[in-house]
Amino acid sequence: MNPFKRSPLVIAATTLVYFFLYAPIVILVLYSFNASRANVKFEGFITSFSDRVQMDGSFVEASPCGPFHWYCDLSKNNDVIEAAGNTLTIAFTATIVATVIGTMAALALQRYDFKIKPFSQLSLYIPIVIPEIVMGIGILTLFSQSFGWLNQALNLTGDSRLALGIGTVTVSHIAFMVPFVTLVVQARLQGFDKSYEEAAMDLGANEWTTFWRVTFPMILPGVLSGALLAFTLSLDDFVITFFTNGPGSTTLPIYVYGLLRRIITPQVNALSTVWIAIVFIAVLLLQWLQSREAKPSH
Amino acid sequence: MLQRFRENKSMQGTFLALPTTLWLFVLLIIPLFLTLVVSFGQRSPDGDVIFSFGLHNYIRLFGYSTDCPGGQTSCFDPLYVNILWRSLTLAFNTTVCVILLAYPLAYFIARAHPKRRNIFLFMVLIPLWTNFVIRVYAWMMLLRKEGAINIVLGWFANLLGLDFTPLEMLYTPGAVLVGMVYEFLPFMILPIYTSLEKIDNSLYEAAADLGANAFKTLLRVTLPLSMPGVVAGTILVFIPVMGTFIVSDILGGRQVILVGNLIQRQFLDARDPTFGSAASLILMVMTLIVTYFYTRKFGFGEEIVAA
Amino acid sequence: MTSEFAVEMRDVVKRFVTPEGHEIAAVDHVTMQIKNGEFFSMLGSSGCGKTTSLRMIAGFEWPSEGEVFIEGRPMGHTPPFQRKVNTVFQSYALFQHMTVYQNVAFGLEMEGADKSEIDKRVKRALEMVQLTGMERRRPRQLSGGQQQRVAVARALVKTPDVLLLDEPLGALDLKLRKEMQLELKALQQQLGITFIYVTHDQEEALTMSDRIAVMSKGRVQQLATPVEIYERPVNKFVADFIGESNFFEGRIKSISKDEAVAHIPALNTELKGLPMSRDFVKGEDVAISVRPEKIRIVENKTKGDGLFMAKVLTSVYIGSDTHVYLDLEGIRLKIMEQNRISRLDPSSFYSKDQVVTLMFMPENTLILKKD
Known part of the structure; x- marks a missing residue:
């Protein structure tokens, strides 16, 4: 009922x-x-x-593209292509780093006791409880002050001067992505029965082998969903990127924002449509993978 | 050395947690500290920071002004206090609207047939994963004087034989509210769904068995048990709304200035990072205070991770 | 009380559609009458329709066909909160966000009772289940047995005409379960209200019930007192499901009044004076059953009327009894012997391949329909 x-x-x-x-x-x-x-x-x-x-x-x-006129226009737009490239480069690099160090931290926080543990755990909540803009301008201040000081101290000039760019954006993205990876993997580890590892060691595997042959495969779904979450956060990020990007490191959200403040042609809609289509296919694929994993195989 | 590391669990834990902890320390905690230091400083004529110690930025933020009409040396200027208040009320209104919209939907999904639940959730994820900026842009197209809403309203008016003058919706506080609600709705649906889905069917049956009708069951059983989801969702919505500047920038124009816009302009247009830093710290303190009292009253749910 | 029967199910059918799209009848033309003040059990393995029947009485499900009557009134689509029955759930379904007191008070608040009335009745209910002093605890701070008592108190505080219990002791350990069985029975006798109890544990049903409905495949196989169910099962299913039985294949040779003579080809013998509980015809193929504890191993080593020679396959010591498995002309038999004497001496056990003499009385056997 x-x-x-x-x-x-x-x-x-x-x-x-x-x-x-x-x-x-x-x-x-x-x-x-x-x-x-x-x-x-x-x-x-x-x-x-x-x-x-x-x-x-x-x-x-x-161009003779008919109804897809604005899509053809888009494909000829070098700024868009460069921005898309930047977005993906940043997202991939940041996801890999954040997933590796985030998973390590999750293991440490769930399995070990150490001096800085309370501090480590607490710092994970910073990106959740503090508005992004506060982090954004803080990181901007850090970079501009330290770069200014370093450029002067090391006498750097011209192209070798430290400046905002893809590097600063990636490093900043990692900072706000890591906590999400760690929290997701930690949640996965919480439901992890230690007897699997004990069984492996009982059967003669050392800690290293046990981790790679037993623990890691079992937490892999958690690690992957953490990575996926991190990846989408990076793709979607506007605020942190807005404050940490420099010449040549424009990402797609920044590019679209720039267009919105000037004249808007349907090209922006075409770009948005392509984006939505990619997201749609990605989510569909993910659901399909999950449903395949959930079904027992006979 | 290797042997010692192998036996020392505490060392292993520190080693594993170190990269993340260090990263967060350098890129989140040091910047916050720097922001505090800068907020006490002064702006140099070319927009750089002169490190000094003074509370002038905070005093200015709370209404002290030297630029007064009638030759007074100082007076109260409510400009910035108004901005802070506007941000706070907007975040509050947005959160309330989002809860009202998200709850029935989350309830519907949680009570749907398990086979169909994934499809309904999937339909929530699509708009969420569509880029933030693109979503604001979509509302710009809808709300414009020549936009889709006015076109549809025009059709209806025509059908009924009424005169119709297109409504001015873009660049109003209402537009900003709608945009905010749209942007953050999925962040409320997901945690509420997670907590509703956990409620065992036998609890609804027990309530009915003990004499509670549908409305009383909702009030006494469903709502209290889903509070962790509502709390987590509120945190996920309230905090970002307080700090967002894109929505107000694009849908509010120059009409609706929030604390996010104020900070952004200090760093980019006005070039006074010291004042921007002070505003940003006030924003942080405001959100922390609200979150603190809110979570102390309702508890801090684990649903936050689920989203 | 307006009716002789607290609950009556009249030709009730409940159909469900399986995820594969097949329609199945979980409850298939069930009729039963549950008397006022009775401790009534529905017994069966999972999927037999007992829980669905209970849920239809509670009002969580509605019959596809037929009608459920409570106190003589047809229930139709009356929602649970308008029926004078209350349920103790298998999972207890305690509200985790409320204290013990608030859980028990919930149902009374829904009635709109005033505060002092609620307080009085909640206190009395908690006293009844021996939980006085636990009012301010949360359900998750209690042991399984205590949670179970809260669930009982929460249902009883509403003073229902009928209390429905859906495998309420399933989650408890054996010892606690036995204690609670006696307690629930005592509670029912003290209150004098009707209990309808769903269980898959036959010992539990036999211990507590005034009458039992044995169910299988959505149908009631037998509805009778515990003694009748055990001593006079109406078919092979019940004989096998309740306790254990040894079966022989046989054919009826002659019938007189309520006794019969049957021929058992495997043993090449005739059994006389067999009691019959149903109609059989001469020449009909039947199953003859004997309970393991009703077969005795005797010293006498000769074959004769009611005496059979069998070979020991194995014997198992289980403390209070010894179970002996035997081969009787190719038929596998089980018998139970009470350990009246100490078995410390190994020679007191039967050894494998030992030939022994069995005896059972015709009045302890049953003729059942062959299915």
């Missing part, structure tokens, strides 16, 4: 919230096919595949 499950009130509210979540995304995608350069009004879809298409009521020169 469950007399509350099918309450029409709950169903109505649910439908409304899902509509609220998806309406903006649908509109965003729709406008990426807009036959208008100003992208203020929806002028209809681009229908023909010719070199001259009707846009804002008049004919203009265009």
Whole structure:
């Protein structure tokens, strides 16, 4: 029995919230096919595949991509390609480092007793309880002050001067990603029965072998979901990147933000649509992998 | 040496935790300390920091002004106090709206057939994983004078034969609130769902058996048992809303200035990092105080990790 | 009390759709009448329909067909909170966010009772289950047995006409379970209200119940007193499920009044004076069952009426009894002997391949339908 499950009130509210979540995304995608350069009004879809298409009521020169005009435009935009490259480089590097050191810390916090343990555990909560902008300007201050001092002390000039760039963004990303990796892996370790390891050692495996043959495979799903969370946090990050990037290290969110403050063409919508599509496929793939793991194999 | 390391559990633990702890110390704790030091300093004419000790930035933040009408030497200027207050109330309103929207949805998913739960959750994750900036942009397109909402309203008005003048929705406090609610809604749905899903069906049955109807069950059993999720969600929503500047920047224009915008401008446009640092510390203290009293009242749920 | 029966299930069917899409009847045309003030058990292995039946009485499920009556009134789709029955859940379902006191008071608050009334009744209920002094504890601070008592107190405080208990002792260890069995029985006798008790533990059902419904595959196999169920099972399933039985295949040779003569081909013998509980016809193939404790090993080494020679396969010492497994003309038998004397001397056990003489009385055997 469950007399509350099918309450029409709950169903109505649910439908409304899902509509609220998806309406903006649908509109965003729709406008990426807009036959208008100003992208203020929806002028209809681009229908023909010719070199001259009707846009804002008049004919203009265009690539023969038809409805996908703005996607073609996007693929020719070097700034976007560079920003995408930066975003992925930063996300991959930061994820690898954060996952390795974060997993190590989770093991330490869950399995060992040591002097700085309370401090280590407490520092993990900083990114959760402190607004990102506070961390962002703090890190910016750290870099600008220490770089200024180092450049002067070491007499660095020109290109060898320390400056904000991909390196500073990556290092900062790791700082706010690590706690999430550690907390996720720690949660996984909490439900881990020590008798598996004891059994391995009983059967003659030393600590090192036990870790790699027993412990690690069993916590791997936790490590992977921690890594995935870290990766998405990095891809999505705006605030920390905003304060720590420099010339040549623009990421996609920063690039889009820059465009929003100037003239917006449907190119931004095309970019957003591509992004949403990639996210959709990634989440789908992940769900599929999880459901495959959950099913018992016969 | 190796033998000693192998036998010394404490050394092993320190070794494993050291990279993370060091990283967090250098990039989170030292910067906070630096921010504190800078906030006492003064701005040099070219926008650099002159290290000194004074409380002038804080005094200015709380309304002391020397730029007064009528030739007074000092007066109260509520500009910054207003900004702080506006940020606080907006964060509060956003959190309340988000809870009201998230709860029924989370409840629906938690009580759905286990086979369908994943699909409904998946539908929450998609907007969450779509980039933050893109999501604000989507609302910009919706709220504009020529945007989708006005177009739809125009159609309806036309249908009913009414006159319609497009509403000015963008660059208003309401637009910022809607944008904030949209941005942070998934962060509330997930932890509430996690805590609701843990409630065993027999508890609902026990409540019904003891005479509670649907409404009383919700009030006395479901809500109290899902409080850890609501608390975790509130922390995940309230804190970032306090510090976000993109939503207000894009949807509020020059109309809605929050403490995030104030800080950002001090570092980039006004070039007074000392004043920005002071504002940022006040922001941090405000969120910590609110979180402290809130969690002390309701406890700190483990659901925060689940999200 | 408006009706002779506290609860009546009249031709009740409950169908579920399995995840694979098949429709199955968890409860299949069940009819039973539970008298006022009775300790009634539903006994069966998992999936037999006992819990579903209980949940239909509680109101958590509604019958697909048929009707459940409580105190003579048809329940239809009456929700649980409008039925004068209360449930003790298998998992206890205690509210973890409330204290013991608040848990017990919950049901009374829902009735809108005033504070002093609630206080009085909660205190009395806690006293009844011997939990006085635990009012301010949280459920998770209590032992399993204490949690179980809270669950009982929480249901009883509502003064239901019928208390439903869904395997309430399943999570407790053996010793505690036996204590609680006696306590619950005493509580039921003291209060005089109807208990409907669901269990898969036959000893538990036999110990506590006034009457038992043995269920299997959604149907009631037998509904009777514990003695009747054990001594006069109506079919092979019940004979096998309750206690243990040795079965012989046989054929009815003649019938007179309520006694029969049957021929058992395997033993090449006829058994006379067999009691019958159901209708059989001459020449019908039947199963004849004998309980292990009703077969005796005797000193006499000759074959004769009711005496059979068998070979010992193995014997197992279990403390109070010794179980002896034997081969009787290719049929495997089990018999139980009480250890009335000390077995410290190894020669007091039967050895493998030893030939012994068995004896059982016709009045201790049963003729059952062959299925």
